[in-house]
Amino acid sequence: MRRADSLRLVTLMVLGAALVVVFLVALGLGPIHVPVEGTAASLARLVTGRSVGTGTDGLIGAVRLPRVLVAVLVGAALGVAGAAMQTIFHNPLAEPGITGVSSGAALVAVLLIVTGLAKQPWMLPIGAFFGAMLVVTLIQAIGLGSAGVSSAPLLLVGIALNAFLGAVISAVIVNAKQAEQARSALFWLNGDLTGRTMADVRIAVLPILAGIAGVLWNVRELNLLGLGDATAQTAGLDVRRAKLRIIAAAALATAGGVAITGIIAFVGLAVPHLVRLLWGDDHRFVVPASALMAAIFLVVADTCARMMFSPVVLQTGTVTALVGAPFLLFLVLRRARSER
Template sequence: MTVTESVLSAAASATRRRHALLLVALSTGLAVVCVVAVGIGPVAIAPSTVADVVLGRLGLADTAGTGAADDSIVWLIRVPRVVLGVAVGAALALAGVVVQALVRNPLADPYLLGISSGASVGAAASILFGVGGGVLALTGSAFAGALLAIVLVLSVARIGGRLIVSRLVFAGIAVGFALTALTNFLVFASESREGARAVMFWTLGSLAQSRWESVPLAVVAVLAATAVFVGWSRRLDALAIGDDTALALGTDPVRFRSAAVVLVSLLVAVAVSVSGLIGFVGLVVPHIARRLVGAGHRIVLPVSALLGALLLVCADVLARTAFAPRELPLGILTALIGTPLLIALVRRSLTR
């Protein structure tokens, strides 16, 4: 091995160790934040009590010392909310990373392609007109809406059977506006005032209705999508450079982009069905992750998922405590946080 090869190997090993330490630090920080977040609320609960309740419910500790009230508050109300916050934050961040690679636009997120707007139409129809019942029905309706949106976007963006990335962005914006208008029309057309209020609050984004029955689907969807996207990391790296590079490395950009968009649609549909519309997470978090670890998707994806989970759990705590006993919708809070960051990103891109 030459001196140059030794130096490069040592640098690569140091980078891998730094990335591993960062993942461990983020995972540990997320666990600590989750325990603290569960304890915060109208009834404050000590982190030690939270840990006792959770470990006891998992059969790993004795819960004799915890009261029935604390047990119910922690396990039935706050833990599912925090777990869903982790899942939704990770899902939106992952979707943002992948969408930015697919369209080669650093200011892209699921809203740009109309995916979130399509999921919103499906979920609103389910809430207002009773298309089935339960979490699976709501998620299925959101997924159908998201797929409808992306089919429309892909149809508009194709020229001669080839997907044009620049047209994909404009098609997504146009379809997104149309579907947002359709959601508002469904609210207008509904005769149910309760349903209309529920949809309007839901479109602002909230974890207030979190229940355990929503948790398994969201967690499984995020874990499965993370595994698939990390497995596709080399293809995403190539596609982020350009379609010609992807072709040279053996990836059909049209087929791969279509498959990735379908998976992103499913992931966003699951997130939207349990939390409503929450913006800016998928836009801002990938930029933070790339500043920490570079542009390689194999590490950017898990780092983004952890950062997205951290951001949303912290934002949810702030949303439910800042104006207590009233709760600020999460979508409003993330917009207030994300808008200055978006302005900074735009200014930075224009000055390059």
């Protein structure tokens, strides 16, 4: 094994260990503080089926564990999807929602909330997931019908879908019959992990893991695409089909996350770009490192959202935007300077 590969493997192991530490600390933090050793003991009892279901075990198992698990899953999904999208579109400002997947989920979710059909706990995430997948199907159909290999048509399709679906969402919210329904819809659109349950984890885990696996399976193709479409095609890669395959996998992971948390911005934008700045562009490392770093980032952001201004609780999407927006500004200014 080459020295560079060894260093990257060690880095991934360190990131994995950091995620475990952050995971345990986040489970223990709250109005009722639980030490790390107490948290680990409760988890051990939950895994072995010896949990008493009350006290610390009930707090960890029923309230905090689902929320932190969702943060890990959704963070990893957004990180991997962002890494893939930035390479597909050859744009460091690309992020998972650029294809319109998040807007597709949002439209169905808002419709369910405003019409009162979201009262069933499983209805909202499942409806949002299918809304996202309808957009994926539409993008695939448009992409497969295109003769070219350029990313521009797919990027324009995503921008157009986002604009159109955003307008419909605004119209639905403005015409909501009850103010509480409009407020709930706006709350969902900003992204939050409050009230997540193990049922949400079960809904999200399969599409997220399948999407991440799909992107990981195509890291060689991503490395070729990173060299440019023309170079990748010269190397024998079917660029159009490779792009659509990777977009579908990234969109699946995004859909699984957005369906249960709402739209959480900037995670998929900031983290993959930071990974590239620190460790280069080899997607054999960029993809798993983005998954781990984004999971850590979202767990920390969610913990800050519920603890930083206690008893006032911020939405998770608010915290990620407060961190991500300045980073986006930094990227834009950095790119402007490099093009002078």
